[in-house]
Amino acid sequence: MSSLPPVLTCHNLAVHYDNRSALRDVNLEIKRGQITALLGPNGAGKSTLLKVLAGMIPPSHGAAKFEGEELSGPHANITYVPQRSDVDWTFPISVLECTLLGLAGSRSRWKPFSRHDKAVAMQALKDVRMDHLAQAQIDALSGGQQQRVFLARALLNNGDVLLLDEPFTGVDVPTQDMLVDLLTELKSRGTAIVYATHDLAQAARTADYAVLLNGDIVAEGSPHDIFQQDVLLRTFGGSVISVESLREVAAS
Template sequence: MTAPEKSATRIETQDLSVHFEDRSALNAIDLSLSPGEIVALVGPNGAGKSTLMRVLAGMLPPSHGRVLVDGQESHGPNACIIYVPQRSAVDWTFPIDVTEVVLLARRKARSRLLPYGGADREAALRVLTSVGMEPFAHVQISRLSGGQQQRVFLARALLQNGDVYLLDEPFTGVDVPTQDVVVEVLRELASRGKTIVFATHDLHQAFTSSNRVILLNRTIIADGPTSEVATDANLRATFGGTSSMFDLVDLMNGTAQR
């Protein structure tokens, strides 16, 4: 296992709420995220998972409460916090190849008029290799499968070299090999002292790929180690009556059917 890196970032929310014009998205969210954790943020569609991720990333201001980064109130994006959006939020028809997508991670740090240097491209190839996408380095992104697109997103996030990684539905619509790659990369990042949070409605992936689970349905229903959070009562409170359709043993083994 790789030794933890010295730099570490802690995120905390205090009485955080988000209200849109016609609805309340999040209510009274109190949580603390520490280095080395892999946290699964779990809830049904509309539970506020994406909203919470965007608030933590500094992309959306809370209506009430606050976000603290290393004890200081945060009022916008932070370079140490890397947000990986859902694939559905991206225009994959844009005429750009895989390497250029990854290199966008370096764009903010340099003038738009300056071309990428050899060191930039070497770094991009290294992260593409780490997710098994180096052979596709010069392929147009529109030609990639869903799983390949997700790997490119992950490679771009790795090139940003943050302390906190927020991934919104990274397992949705991707093949099993890609899911395995994502989990392997997240575990490696956590072993280096990075903080990982991934949003999902996939209970099996949440329970098997994380060491902490937060059950969310506009407010936090339960938060703690997987073995403590994965109870029938908590699942019912989070998903409503649908949780009775699951057997917890099957969930842990990935064999439950909805």
């Protein structure tokens, strides 16, 4: 795996909002077949970095590159899964309709979605174990189920890179387990996965590579190597963390 060239790279990346710096000096390589966790406290720039990688925010300095080419906007092979809270869940559409919106930009304006498109969407829902709720309204879903629908919608795109913003936040344990299974499955197919989280234990269990972020990159490497008291303190500030137990999780 390590011999493959990275699919996404960042070079001296910085993002400023007005006069405030959100990210600085970010140099990063994202590899295929690897799950990368972006970790950091609130305001550390996790979401910003994900959006830069998705081509949604142009960096103020430096560049993000997909397969060596500078990203100038969203890319068809990069799929982004927003935070659940970004969305109005009372919107009157069904789970299947919501999933099909993943294809909104790429289908004929005049025709309804084809049988094939619907079958593909149903398969994606099956992959996240939501096919039995395909006709349910999205406002009837639990947090975990919402996250699954988002994931199904992203699966339709079948991209090389999957970027997820806080996919594990506020979802039930079965959904967390399902997410881990699915990400692992995608990883084995060579997809590069990057997700933002502030849950260290979750990252220790799931990620192959962890990036500790607080404006800039504090540390990066395998969770087992970098989850150390001094590094975590520098990333998260003064919060008390049981590092030993985390390393045990990472090792297991």
